[in-house]
Amino acid sequence: MTDFAPALLTDHYELTMVSAALRDGTASRRSVFEVFARRLPTGRRYGVVAGTGRLIDLIREFRFEPAQLEVLRSARIVDDETLAWLRDYRFTGDVDGYAEGELFFPGSPILTVSGTFAECVVLETLILSVLNHDSAIAAAAARMVTAARGRPIIEMGSRRTHELAAVASARAAYLAGFASTSNLAAGALYGIPTTGTSAHAFTLLHDDEATAFASQVAALGKNTTLLVDTYDIAQGIRNAIAVAGPDLRAIRIDSGDLSVLAQHSRELLDSLGATETKIIVSGDMDEYSIASLAAEPVDIYGAGTAVVTGSAAPTAGLVYKLVEVEGRPVVKRSENKATVGGRKTAVRRHKPTGTATEEIIVPQGVPDHLPNDRLLQQSFIAAGDVLPLPTLAEGREHLRQCLISIPWEGLKLSAGDPAIPVTIA
Template identity: 60%
Template sequence: MNDARTGPPLAVPSTALFTDQYELTMLQAALNAGTAHRRSVFEVFTRRLPEGRRYGVVAGTGRVLDAVENFRFEPAILDFLREQRIVDAPTLDWLAGYRFTGDIRGYPEGEVYFPGSPVLTVEGSFGECVLLETVILSILNHDSAVAAAASRMAVAAAGRPLMEMGARRTHELGAVAASRAAYVGGFSSTSDLAAGFRYGIPTVGTSAHAFTLLHDSEREAFAAQVESLGAGTTLLVDTYDVTEAVRLAVEVAGPKLGAVRIDSGDLLVVAHRVRRQLDELGAHEARIVVTSDLDEYAIASLAAAPVDAYGVGTQLVTGSGHPTASMVYKLVARAAGNAPDAPLIPVAKKSLGGKLSIGGAKWAARQLDEQGVADAEVVGTGPVPDELAGRLLAVELMRDGTTVARERLDAARDRHTAAREALPLSASQLSRGEPVLSTRYIRP
């Protein structure tokens, strides 16, 4: 599930401290008790989708696998843990040789999920699995939230290109992850060069209002940009007067002007006026790009407007009101004893307050109706029914600590498009509603 990229290798820092302290203290206590080596199964799932969302989108799987591979306790990290007295000497010795040697399987990146879906399953010793909780959740919760927002925006855009432009609205490293997740969810490009470099996502960008303001006139600014970038560039036309700017844009670049960008005002009204003016000036092929704090609802409201592409920033990288997918990482099965061949037994939290979990390692399948449209998410802990055997969702991602499923990011993006199109038509509705598929549990 990793992303292929040509070019020089990147130095990858250890991810071992992307964790919470209690994971290390649990490890220490389990080592002291002799239970740290018990075979265990942890699952990542969500009990509910964000309010009003019809489906979730799995994103970040490739980044999870990279993080697990780079989860190493280097000397400087061990020194820090020792100096801060976070864990004792025997635990430090154990951490010094830490390598995840277990198995990971889960929904492939780009797949959709629903409440209870076992998005990721991590199996190995308790000690090596418990340490991965925070880093796995931090990646999946962020990336899946952004991908879900991106998917809704892609539905609203109805085939028109979407450009991710949110780097300045979030953490600098979160911006790169958000660009990647947005691409999985249906965006076609990013303005973030780090995302382009790291993941091979197409990059876009021309100029901001500052470039126009730098020059003595709008004409001079347009002429400088066209001379440097060619007539096919995109000119920003709302620094002063839009009508005059469009006239100057065509005059300077000619009828082969690539595009104009509108970043303010009533976008619906302005887009119609600009399209009419471009056509009257002979720039029939010039495209109209709109930006200005868009979300899926604003994009949908522009469906009838002559808009050719959208640039989205803040609302995308913050999950359009839902910045987390609320996934959890829970122990669902563990060995009955310390013997290497001890059988697995289901375990589950039974607290009140809506936080109930279902014990046992699970499989998941998507049930189809007579027309081949998905109509239920089926999750089970026993044998898989024959009619669902060919519909299982999880794939093997890591075996014995080695990643076995690497793919280009385009594959995850294409998978998401196919998965979304296989859902009932109501999945495309932006109005608030329940998950488009119900989750049905099968227990032995």
């Protein structure tokens, strides 16, 4: 899916650090790095871990092939000693973390990477690139799913982002509970259901709307969706039912006052006998516009730009920090960016009813395990070997269960405190 080997999807300074560490002898020091967010994006009450499955595949493929080494050599980015080290690079350490679909909060150690300093630090940019993007998309999509109250949402944002980001976004949105995507590459790679019918251009191509509808129905049958707002919506609905009959699957409205149009469209469809024809709405939908339509006769939503841009939070704000060297905690103390040293373990504490009450994080140790606690970290890579990973479907179900478990206030779209407090023991 890319013209670049994963090893070059990195920043220049990762390799300069490796070069210097190799020269001074610190490259082989056993180190622990952690990924966490210091804070959630403004207005958010939880984050969603996404992209782990993609990331582990990329780490497995992280190799410096001859072509990439030549790029580094010819540009004099690294010296000969570093080139030799990169030529033999294989990640031999451990990766542990929160499962895809897990919720996270400020300070949650969502990924822990341990091994030699050099083999861990060279992965920093790749890890943050994947997790920051996918987690931002998944969090926005999860909020939309909550706002939809059980009504399906179609992801249709491919044309609003980079072509590769579109595929990753579709995956993250599906993890978060979207029903389908318009992106065929995402369907092929991840088994996500795909859907799509036609755009306004198809209607405009024909001499009149009814002819366009007749052509679409002839090709796809009545189990299709007719876009009725190219001209006059009311007449478009009449044309759609006249051509397809009252058992047309759905109409789509892509513009205008969707609240009013949904009501009028439902009334008109019912008057024409199309009582089972569904109404799909699209057009700059985000969690707030979806929520505003909760009481309207909308059956399915289509969301695009807001999904693939994280709905005003395009990054999860995750950082990758060194927290331990040779078993010794290390701490960054710069102003506003202090870290807590030591490799951390985290549990989610619950009431007997299953409601989450708190996240407990313990640096350099294991939390006291109480009834109804759930350990949050699991092993993804052990001594360089990739372990069996949860499937995308399992991550999707895991997130659904996590969202059920948090207090209802944590699902509000309004700004507020994180859904549950985090305590560093």
